Amino acid sequence: MNVIFQPGQRVRVRDDYPPGHIRTPFYIRxxxxxxxxxxxxxxxxxRLGMGLPGMPKKTLYEVRFRxxxxxxxxxxxxxDTVDVDIYQHWLEKA
Amino acid sequence: MAGKHEHTxxxxxxxxxxxGHSHGxxxxxxxQxGHSHGxxxxHGHGHSHAAxxxxxxxGHxxxxxxxxxxxxxxxxxxxxxxxxxxxxxxALKELLLEKKIFTSQELRKAIEARDTITPALGAKIVAxxxxxxxxxxxxxxxxxxACKELGIDVGPTHLVAVENTDTVHNVVxxxxxxxxxxxVLGLPPxxxxxxxxxxxxxxxxxxxxxxxxxxLPEYMEVRVHDSTADMRYLVLPARPKGTEGMSEDAxxxxxxxxxxxxxxxxxxxxxx
Numbered sequence: 001m002n003v004i005f006q007p008g009q010r011v012r013v014r015d016d017y018p019p020g021h022i023r024t025p026f027y028i029r030x031x032x033x034x035x036x037x038x039x040x041x042x043x044x045x046x047r048l049g050m051g052l053p054g055m056p057k058k059t060l061y062e063v064r065f066r067x068x069x070x071x072x073x074x075x076x077x078x079x080d081t082v083d084v085d086i087y088q089h090w091l092e093k094a
Numbered sequence: 095m096a097g098k099h100e101h102t103x104x105x106x107x108x109x110x111x112x113x114g115h116s117h118g119x120x121x122x123x124x125x126q127x128g129h130s131h132g133x134x135x136x137h138g139h140g141h142s143h144a145a146x147x148x149x150x151x152x153g154h155x156x157x158x159x160x161x162x163x164x165x166x167x168x169x170x171x172x173x174x175x176x177x178x179x180x181x182x183x184x185a186l187k188e189l190l191l192e193k194k195i196f197t198s199q200e201l202r203k204a205i206e207a208r209d210t211i212t213p214a215l216g217a218k219i220v221a222x223x224x225x226x227x228x229x230x231x232x233x234x235x236x237x238x239x240a241c242k243e244l245g246i247d248v249g250p251t252h253l254v255a256v257e258n259t260d261t262v263h264n265v266v267x268x269x270x271x272x273x274x275x276x277x278v279l280g281l282p283p284x285x286x287x288x289x290x291x292x293x294x295x296x297x298x299x300x301x302x303x304x305x306x307x308x309x310l311p312e313y314m315e316v317r318v319h320d321s322t323a324d325m326r327y328l329v330l331p332a333r334p335k336g337t338e339g340m341s342e343d344a345x346x347x348x349x350x351x352x353x354x355x356x357x358x359x360x361x362x363x364x365x366x
Contacts, residue, residue, distance in 0.1 A: 023322050025269050027296070039252070042324045060323050067299075067318075076300045080316045085323035 003059055005035045005091060011063060012094035013086060021049025024090045028082075032094045033065035036083065044087070058087040211280040215246060216328060217349035219278060220360075221342045223255075224333040230257075237328065241278070248277035254325045258332040258356075262315045265303065265356030266327040267295045275326040279354060286355065295357075296320055306357040319356075329354050334362035 005011055015030030023045045038061055043054025067080040074080070176184070191198060222244060223230035233240035237253035253275060256264040268274065269292050274282035285291050295302045299316045303309070310316060319327045331353040337345060352358035 023270060025320065025322060027269070028320075039323075039325060045323070060325075062325075064317075067316075071297050075298055076316060077312050080299070082296060082318040082320060084320045085325055087323065 001041055001059060002088070003038055004088060005038070005061060005093075007035050007037060009035050010094040011035055011061075011091040013063070014090050014092060016090075021046055024086055025084065027070065028065065028084050028086070031065055031070055033063045033069070033084075035061050036064045037062040039085070042087075058089055060085055060087055061091065063091070208276070208281075211276065211278070213279050213349075213351035213354065214346070215280075216275070216278040216351070216354045217346040219244060219246070219255075219328070220330055220349045220354065221346035223330055224337075224345055225342050230330070233330070246278065251275065251277040252325050253277065253328060255328045255330050256317075256319060257330045258359075260332070261313070262317055263303075263310050263356065264317050264319060264327075264329045265295060265299060266319045266321060266329060267292055268321045269293070269296050270322055273321040273326060275328045275354075277326070278328055279351060283351070303357060306352065308358050329356040331356075331360040334360050336362065 010032060011034065012032045013024060013029050017026075017029070038059065040060065041057035042060050044056070044058045045054070048054040062083050063086050064081050064083050066078065067074045067076060067082055068078050070082060187201070190196060191201070219233065219241060223233050229240060229243070232243070233255045234257055237255045238248055238251070240255075241248050241253065258264055266274075267286075272282055272287040272292075274286060276282070291302065296318050299318050300310065303316070321327055331349065333345070334348060337348065348361045350358060350361060353360045
């Protein structure tokens with residue numbers, strides 16, 4: 001399995017806006033969080049969404065972000081978080 | 095029109111619907127991803143009410159002005175508006191039937207099987223986890239395998255259980271569409287699929303929780319899970335205080351659907 005990030009590691013979500021079926025939500029692009037789990041490899045939804053085979057598979061991570069880092073005007077305490085499931089090719093070292 | 099709102103990313107990729115069958119019930123107007131109405135073939139001859147909102151739960155007729163009077167014996171068609179994707183779904187269903195990929199009977203059975211899944215299944219899992227800490231550990235590590243122990247086959251779903259504790263409260267959303275742990279909770283409530291919930295729970299969760307009557311202390315971490323990919327989340331609510339010694343069945347009755355989505359807590363009022 002192609003795993004380049006480990007739990008605890010800080011990662012930044014690519015700040016990129018390509019067309020197509022993208023399962024990385026807009027609100028989280030460009031944000032920095034840390035990996036909490038490695039879920040394994042799954043077929044690439046960006047290809048499946050085009051009616052293409054989902055290979056090669058992509059490693060899927062659970063990434064945790066502090067809400068205060070995601071929303072500038074977040075109205076809750078700093079320890080509130082949001083976990084987003086993100087495929088490896090959308091993450092880079094932070 | 096609700097039928098369209100799931101399509102913000104432009105594809106009919108039905109990643110939450112394992113069986114891809116259409117659904118034949120009135121409360122499914124707001125289904126995303128090309129779900130169509132499996133049983134009723136009334137499209138094409140009904141009159142439509144363009145401004146009518148079909149995003150309600152149970153197909154009950156609610157009063158609205160009629161542009162014309164009905165005579166006593168006039169056929170009253172169901173009021174339906176088919177979105178582009180619903181029509182696409184219907185066409186696909188008809189093609190699959192014509193090509194004998196599956197039969198109407200198989201389709202009917204698949205719909206019926208899906209409709210037998212209710213939140214009671216999730217509650218059974220939760221109650222077992224509350225009474226058996228070893229099971230809980232296995233559930234949190236590998237929910238699919240733990241479900242199998244209880245005779246629950248979640249199929250191709252990758253289920254993840256997340257535990258509410260004294261310091262962490264979990265709540266689930268799918269901001270991209272409406273992914274939901276259907277294998278253990280059944281069909282999602284319509285509010286779960288609404289744009290309002292999807293947008294607000296991720297950006298102002300405490301305000302939304304408060305509207306559901308769930309007020310959490312500041313010291314707790316509210317942890318939102320956005321199920322953007324292959325995993326489906328089941329919240330394991332905290333066991334209410336004062337329920338020591340209750341049977342597993344009695345405990346299961348305290349586990350409401352919303353507590354497994356994370357917008358509420360398990361009922362603390364002990365029933366027996």
